[in-house]
Amino acid sequence: MLEIRNLHVSIAGKPILKGIDLSLRPGEVHAIMGPNGSGKSTLAQVLAGREGYEISAGSVRYLGRDLLPLPPEERARAGLFLAFQYPLEIPGVANAQLLRTALNGQRRARGEAEIDAFDFLEFVQDKLALLGMDESFLYRAVNEGFSGGEKKRNEILQMAVLAPRLAILDETDSGLDIDALHVVARGVNSLRSNERAILLVTHYQRLLNFIEPDRVHVLAGGRIVRSGGPGLALELEAKGYAWLADAQTVAQTVAEEASP
Amino acid sequence: MSNPDLQQQIEREYRWGFVTDIEQEPFPQGLDEAVIRRISAQKGEPAFLLEWRLKAYRHWLTLREPTWATVTHPPIDYQGIQYYAAPRSGNRPKSLAEVDPQLLATYEKLGIPLQEREALAGIAVDAVFDSVSVATTFKDKLETLGILFCSFSEAVREHPELVRQYLGSVVPYSDNYFACLNAAVFSDGSFVYVPKGVRCPMELSTYFRINASNTGQFERTLVIADVGASVSYLEGCTAPRRDENQLHAAVVELIALKDARIKYSTVQNWYPGDAEGQGGIYNFVTKRGDCRGERAHISWTQVETGSAITWKYPGCILRGDGSVGEFYSVALTHHRQQADTGSKMIHIGRDTRSTIVSKGISAGHGSNAYRGLVKVLAGAEGARNHTRCDSLLMGPDCAAHTYPYIEVKNPSARVEHEASASRIGEDQLFYLRSRGLGEEDAINLIVNGFCKEVFKELPMEFAVEAQKLLAVSLEGAVG
Numbered sequence: 001m002l003e004i005r006n007l008h009v010s011i012a013g014k015p016i017l018k019g020i021d022l023s024l025r026p027g028e029v030h031a032i033m034g035p036n037g038s039g040k041s042t043l044a045q046v047l048a049g050r051e052g053y054e055i056s057a058g059s060v061r062y063l064g065r066d067l068l069p070l071p072p073e074e075r076a077r078a079g080l081f082l083a084f085q086y087p088l089e090i091p092g093v094a095n096a097q098l099l100r101t102a103l104n105g106q107r108r109a110r111g112e113a114e115i116d117a118f119d120f121l122e123f124v125q126d127k128l129a130l131l132g133m134d135e136s137f138l139y140r141a142v143n144e145g146f147s148g149g150e151k152k153r154n155e156i157l158q159m160a161v162l163a164p165r166l167a168i169l170d171e172t173d174s175g176l177d178i179d180a181l182h183v184v185a186r187g188v189n190s191l192r193s194n195e196r197a198i199l200l201v202t203h204y205q206r207l208l209n210f211i212e213p214d215r216v217h218v219l220a221g222g223r224i225v226r227s228g229g230p231g232l233a234l235e236l237e238a239k240g241y242a243w244l245a246d247a248q249t250v251a252q253t254v255a256e257e258a259s260p
Numbered sequence: 261m262s263n264p265d266l267q268q269q270i271e272r273e274y275r276w277g278f279v280t281d282i283e284q285e286p287f288p289q290g291l292d293e294a295v296i297r298r299i300s301a302q303k304g305e306p307a308f309l310l311e312w313r314l315k316a317y318r319h320w321l322t323l324r325e326p327t328w329a330t331v332t333h334p335p336i337d338y339q340g341i342q343y344y345a346a347p348r349s350g351n352r353p354k355s356l357a358e359v360d361p362q363l364l365a366t367y368e369k370l371g372i373p374l375q376e377r378e379a380l381a382g383i384a385v386d387a388v389f390d391s392v393s394v395a396t397t398f399k400d401k402l403e404t405l406g407i408l409f410c411s412f413s414e415a416v417r418e419h420p421e422l423v424r425q426y427l428g429s430v431v432p433y434s435d436n437y438f439a440c441l442n443a444a445v446f447s448d449g450s451f452v453y454v455p456k457g458v459r460c461p462m463e464l465s466t467y468f469r470i471n472a473s474n475t476g477q478f479e480r481t482l483v484i485a486d487v488g489a490s491v492s493y494l495e496g497c498t499a500p501r502r503d504e505n506q507l508h509a510a511v512v513e514l515i516a517l518k519d520a521r522i523k524y525s526t527v528q529n530w531y532p533g534d535a536e537g538q539g540g541i542y543n544f545v546t547k548r549g550d551c552r553g554e555r556a557h558i559s560w561t562q563v564e565t566g567s568a569i570t571w572k573y574p575g576c577i578l579r580g581d582g583s584v585g586e587f588y589s590v591a592l593t594h595h596r597q598q599a600d601t602g603s604k605m606i607h608i609g610r611d612t613r614s615t616i617v618s619k620g621i622s623a624g625h626g627s628n629a630y631r632g633l634v635k636v637l638a639g640a641e642g643a644r645n646h647t648r649c650d651s652l653l654m655g656p657d658c659a660a661h662t663y664p665y666i667e668v669k670n671p672s673a674r675v676e677h678e679a680s681a682s683r684i685g686e687d688q689l690f691y692l693r694s695r696g697l698g699e700e701d702a703i704n705l706i707v708n709g710f711c712k713e714v715f716k717e718l719p720m721e722f723a724v725e726a727q728k729l730l731a732v733s734l735e736g737a738v739g
Contacts, residue, residue, distance in 0.1 A: 048694045051686070076696035088691040092709030101705065102695040109696070141709065158695065 001026050001197045002047075002166055007058035009039075009046055016042045018222035019058070024166070024197040029188075031200040031208055033236055034219035040201045041085055043219070044170040047199075048082035049075050062166065076102075077109035079165030083155035083172045090142035095154065098142050099124060099161050106162060127160040130190055131183050149180040156187035167191060168199045173207035185210030205237035290339040293317060296444055299344050303413050303447075306420055309427075316433035316443035323437045329600040330629040330661055331569050333505070333542065341476045341507060343445045386411060386450045386466045398462065407491075408453040409464055412480055415451035422453055426484055430513040430550045430577070438509040438571075439546040442478045446511070449479035454489035454520075463719055465494040468510075476507040483513070485520035487553065492523040494722060505533075505568060510545045518553025518580065523561070525718055527726055530566035532733075535624070537596030540568025547574035548604075551583030551612075559586040560603070561717040563726040565733040568597060573631065575604030578612035578640075585614040588714040590726070592733055593626030593658070602632035602663075607643035607673070616647040619711050622658035623734060629661040636673040643673040651681040652710050654703075654734075704731045 002024040009017040016039045024030055034040050046053050047060065049072030060067040062080065070078070090098065104114040115123065128135060133153060143151050152172050159167055172184050188198060188211050200213060208216075208230065216232040217224045226232065288295065296317055300310040325336070385397045386409065402409050408419060416423050433443035450466040468479060485491050495512075508530060516522050524547075533540025543566075549558035560574040576585025587603035605614035620628040628651065636643045651660035664677050684706055692702035707730055708715070715723045 048690075050690055071699075072690060072693040073696050073698050076694055082694050084691065084694075088685075088688050090688065090692070090706060090709055092712035093705055098692075098695070098705070101701070102697060105696045105698075105701070162695070 003061040008056045027194040029198045030215045031213040038219045039222045081164035083169040085170040087151040089144045096138040205233045287344045320440040331598040406455040412449040438544040442511045446478045446480040452483040456486045457488040460491040481512040484515045488519045490521040495526045512547040514549035516556035521557040526562040528564045533568040535595045543567035545572040550577045554580040556583040561588045564591040570599040581609040588717045592621040594623045600629040604633040607636040607640035611642040614645045618649045620651045623654040627659040631663040633665040636668045638669040645675045647677045649679045
């Protein structure tokens with residue numbers, strides 16, 4: 001579903017990602033962990049199509065297509081979703097309006113009929129119930145005056161409505177209390193299926209207690225320094241950053257030795 | 261881009277830019293007393309009106325064009341303008357059946373059906389083409405309720421006492437340079453009188469169209485709501501694309517007596533000029549309402565997307581105790597458009613309230629200034645004003661200015677002013693695009709959200725129209 005090969009990305013000449021290889025198959029949940037500044041969010045943003053990054057080498061294939069030349073809206077219409085670390089406020093635009101505009105835009109792109117306001121309301125009420133969210137969410141302006149936790153839950157609501165093929169969650173768990181964490185986990189777990197893949201970008205192991213990943217990757221210094229099963233997250237939690245720092249040093253040493 | 265696409269794109273830029281080829285009544289260029297006498301004679305006006313025009317003209321000669329607005333334009337040659345233009349079809353038609361079919365076709369093309377059977381249910385229309393009103397729909401039906409809705413010229417002929425009583429009573433001929441010019445040369449416009457206790461059952465609407473070249477349009481609108489009456493009035497305007505600038509200097513006077521209510525909505529879409537600032541209408545307009553009795557209520561709503569330059573400050577004189585004035589505005593400037601617009605609220609009576617909500621959008625090299633005056637006189641015990649003034653900027657070359665003037669002479673008054681300026685951010689756009697919205701849809705969504713408080717004040721059909729108009733006006737604003 002997603003094939004990242006040797007991806008190099010820099011911002012204003014400064015290398016951030018230095019050769020990422022990653023592949024996700026349908027049905028899989030992968031977690032990418034790592035300290036601040038390791039390049040986790042850059043990876044998430046590049047996959048969603050954020051402009052302003054220089055991609056100096058490598059390739060990304062998504063559902064058999066070359067992902068990188070596509071503008072963000074086409075990626076979204078092809079079923080890619082990014083839950084933002086810092087969701088944006090859109091004053092005056094009701095949540096329901098954005099959700100319906102986005103859903104119908106994607107349905108049109110797939111050649112499906114648009115959904116009318118009544119059917120949409122029914123559809124979205126189911127999603128709200130699933131996530132234990134109040135209907136008043138729909139009528140508030142997008143993220144305006146939302147608490148940090150509400151913004152994150154709103155991202156999960158969008159994800160549930162749009163039902164993406166590939167969902168990328170960028171630190172959706174950070175700053176959440178335990179109830180909100182449950183909501184996020186419920187949203188993600190309800191989406192798990194043989195046809196979908198999920199990439200969790202996270203700083204902490206905590207989220208992985210509720211969503212068990214198939215694979216865990218450790219990103220440090222712009223490279224994946226280790227990959228493993230769910231146990232790797234626990235190991236990381238136990239050993240902390242010192243261990244990562246060592247891994248980073250090792251990775252750099254390996255890279256420097258490998259370069260001519 | 262393929263050819264049909266390109267054509268479509270050009271048409272979408274300003275699709276009201278066509279010219280109707282219609283024979284004009286000949287009329288000389290330039291301005292002097294003889295021209296004013298001729299306009300007055302053409303319309304068969306009573307002596308009081310000619311006198312008023314001449315007084316205005318003589319006063320105008322002593323005035324100088326104002327320069328305080330944040331707009332720039334080459335000097336206007338007032339002798340190069342033709343002050344009267346009328347389609348040659350003899351006297352004003354008595355019924356729609358007598359209206360020149362080509363004029364009807366023009367309004368059809370503009371989406372304003374004048375045939376009553378096809379007319380939008382619930383909207384009566386007065387259509388002003390260059391200097392004259394060409395058709396008014398649903399007149400008879402309104403008359404059964406005692407509501408007068410007709411062209412200004414007809415009002416002068418049929419109801420001279422009302423015209424004489426109210427004309428210039430809100431905007432005197434000496435008010436300002438452009439209002440004074442209008443008083444001297446105004447040619448037509450709309451007139452509304454709603455009698456005591458009558459609620460007008462349909463929206464009244466005037467549609468202004470400038471067609472002739474080298475012509476100024478100087479219409480005058482007078483709306484009177486008698487004690488306890490209420491009326492909602494809509495105004496729309498377009499003009500052909502032309503390379504030269506054309507002057508539009510209108511005056512609107514609203515009078516609301518005790519417990520009366522007037523809602524005046526404008527969707528202004530005069531030709532804005534091309535992307536380089538060539539051509540377009542100079543829209544220098546004076547609009548003012550007078551809440552003349554207790555608890556009178558006047559509300560202005562405007563969506564301004566057209567004109568090369570807009571200069572207007574619809575205001576309310578809150579004379580009656582407990583009267584209410586409101587102003588809701590969206591002004592958009594794109595390419596080289598300039599707008600200096602806002603409102604004036606003059607609190608005279610006790611417990612008077614006013615609200616100003618102004619939303620300015622600047623894109624391209626557009627310049628947008630909010631200029632507002634809130635004045636509370638000594639007797640206006642308990643007066644309250646709330647002003648909110650937001651600017652939205654798109655791109656690095658546009659400008660937004662805010663000039664609030666507040667004068668308070670009564671210590672019990674409460675006057676609040678809030679202002680904000682924001683830019684449509686890359687982050688916001690990326691957020692919406694990552695949900696599958698194209699760039700233009702994303703911009704439209706953000707802009708509509710920004711204007712929501714104003715759009716919700718518009719009658720439903722107009723709100724939809726206004727949203728579409730903003731979308732078209734903003735095409736190519738980012739990218």
